[in-house]
Amino acid sequence: MSLKLNGYHNAKLSGQNGTSTNGHANKITDPDIGHRYTYEVLVETVDFIKSRVPFEPVVGIICGSGLGKNQIRHKNASDILYLFSEIDPFTGSLAECLTSPIEISYTTIPNFPQSTVKGHAGSLVFGHLSGLPTVCMKGRFHYYEGYPLWKCCMPVRVMKLLGVTHLIITNAAGGLNPKFKVGDIMFVNDHINIMGFAGNNPLQGPNDERFGPRFPPMNQAYNRTIINLAKKVAKEIGLADRVHEGVYTCLGGPNFETVAELNMLKMLGADAVGMSTVHEVITANHCNMTVFAFSLITNECVVHYETEDEPSHEEVMDVGKQREDSLKQLVTELLKEVFHLGITTRRG
Numbered sequence: 001m002s003l004k005l006n007g008y009h010n011a012k013l014s015g016q017n018g019t020s021t022n023g024h025a026n027k028i029t030d031p032d033i034g035h036r037y038t039y040e041v042l043v044e045t046v047d048f049i050k051s052r053v054p055f056e057p058v059v060g061i062i063c064g065s066g067l068g069k070n071q072i073r074h075k076n077a078s079d080i081l082y083l084f085s086e087i088d089p090f091t092g093s094l095a096e097c098l099t100s101p102i103e104i105s106y107t108t109i110p111n112f113p114q115s116t117v118k119g120h121a122g123s124l125v126f127g128h129l130s131g132l133p134t135v136c137m138k139g140r141f142h143y144y145e146g147y148p149l150w151k152c153c154m155p156v157r158v159m160k161l162l163g164v165t166h167l168i169i170t171n172a173a174g175g176l177n178p179k180f181k182v183g184d185i186m187f188v189n190d191h192i193n194i195m196g197f198a199g200n201n202p203l204q205g206p207n208d209e210r211f212g213p214r215f216p217p218m219n220q221a222y223n224r225t226i227i228n229l230a231k232k233v234a235k236e237i238g239l240a241d242r243v244h245e246g247v248y249t250c251l252g253g254p255n256f257e258t259v260a261e262l263n264m265l266k267m268l269g270a271d272a273v274g275m276s277t278v279h280e281v282i283t284a285n286h287c288n289m290t291v292f293a294f295s296l297i298t299n300e301c302v303v304h305y306e307t308e309d310e311p312s313h314e315e316v317m318d319v320g321k322q323r324e325d326s327l328k329q330l331v332t333e334l335l336k337e338v339f340h341l342g343i344t345t346r347r348g
């Protein structure tokens with residue numbers, strides 16, 4: 001039986017008491033662990049969604065800042081969303097590419113966290129993209145909103161249980177690589193999990209093997225074949241000189257980084273920095289999803305004390321809006337190629 005406490009769950013996790021899934025005695029001291037989503041709780045969420053969507057998505061998309069539309073208003077807590085053009089600076093989003101869309105507000109989905117960040121609308125949109133059944137997250141969850149990483153990543157597992165095999169993750173990021181200009185796109189080929197260095201990982205806690213193994217590898221976290229296809233597609237649609245490959249890193253936020261922090265990240269080998277994505281990629285790989293991620297470079301990181309420019313979330317969203325059409329085209333064309341080739345998931 002599970003008790004619901006303000007969206008948190010008191011449900012018992014498999015492997016939580018007694019012996020853990022790696023065979024070691026499992027004494028639980030973290031009070032947070034008892035509130036994690038169990039497999040059964042996620043099935044409840046999935047059943048609700050399935051009762052409203054008449055097809056199974058195979059593609060999942062997480063829209064980054066400014067790429068998932070800005071502000072929504074709900075009418076009488078119904079599933080129907082009303083977009084207010086006077087407060088919404090965006091004319092579209094990746095989700096708008098979906099045909100015959102069905103939009104479900106996070107507020108109506110059992111157990112779902114709620115979006116609190118400007119530029120992250122807060123709904124799941126189901127439809128078809130390049131002919132493929134797709135679910136799009138208009139609004140992701142960030143650590144700085146106060147959500148633990150396992151909660152930020154809950155929708156990834158929901159997508160997995162809905163049938164998603166391929167996850168496209170987008171984000172807005174600051175460019176650390178001096179070759180990157182505002183508006184460029186970086187295909188993520190690796191990440192540095194800085195929060196993980198301090199022991200903060202979405203997979204922390206008892207492992208449920210129904211999602212994936214206790215010790216998942218991460219050296220092939222970003223599908224190489226799709227990165228190569230994305231480069232080909234970028235060339236075909238005239239974006240060749242605006243795309244790069246590189247390493248993404250995520251800090252907890254919400255403040256932007258200091259000059260010293262940015263110089264340290266550069267030395268570590270990061271090409272772009274943001275406040276998301278890494279934990280989503282880890283969760284997706286854990287449950288055997290094929291991942292493709294890209295960053296829209298919305299600002300050049302200030303790495304000299306003499307520079308007076310300051311990053312702002314408004315600038316981040318503005319660049320998202322400006323580059324929206326290119327990103328839509330890139331994703332749409334890429335998906336055609338990916339499924340034409342029939343790329344399989346990581347573990348078959």
Ligand SMILES: O=P(O)(O)O[C@H]1O[C@H](CO)[C@@H](O)[C@H]1O
Nearest residue numbers: 064065171172275276313316
């Ligand atoms: O990573 P996404 O959600 O795209 O957003 C990025 O933009 C916001 C800062 O402007 C932060 O949330 C950062 O992570």
